[in-house]
Amino acid sequence: MDDLEKYIEKRKKTRPDFAENFEVGYNDFKIGLLLKQARIDAGLTQDEVAQKLHTKKSAISRIENHADDIKLSTLKKFASAVGKEINLQVI
Secondary structure, three states: OOHHHHHHHHHHHHOHHHHHHHHHHHHHHHHHHHHHHHHHHOOOOHHHHHHHOOOOHHHHHHHHHOHHHOOHHHHHHHHHHOOOOOOOOOO
């Protein structure tokens, strides 16, 4: 277990509010990170993705950094713009 994992576990044990909200925040962060990585893997800049989606670079930055309230249709469009597909699972 690395230092970050130790820190997270300690915070979960000592702060119930942190534990309750951690997973939701982490999943939102992970979605944005996956989208960003897909863009980078496709060799595209935020500007280039913005042009494909007929929006601004700032909108792409918001999607990548604050994906907590993103529409499924936006996810699909972003994925398509970087040559990927969205695959959802209900677990």
